[in-house]
Amino acid sequence: MEILQQDDQYIIKIPVADVDARVLDKLLRQIRLQSMLAGRQGTDEQAAALAQDVNSDWWIKNKQRFLQ
Incomplete structure (x- = not known):
């Protein structure tokens, strides 16, 4: 494995x-998720609400896969 840094990128x-x-x-x-989240700001409450929405x-x- 080889990791290079070129300008503002890793190769x-x-x-x-x-x-x-x-x-x-x-x-x-x-890595893509981390990249998308890097520029975002939010509160712990907003993160919890988003997690609840995603889970719901x-x-x-x-649910049909588990309740059959």
């Missing part, structure tokens, strides 16, 4: 044989 080189594509996809999603929406869409 990461990972041999294909070293990392499963699914693991890499999960890692990249986490998820349950509405998926």
Whole structure:
């Protein structure tokens, strides 16, 4: 693995044989999330409300899978 810094970016080189594509996809999603959140500001209360909304929406869409 090689990590380079070029101007204001990181360049990461990972041999294909070293990392499963699914693991890499999960890692990249986490990095994208961090990037999106980096410029956002909010209170703990707003974060809690958002988490509640997301959880409620998820349950509405998926409850049939668990209640059958």
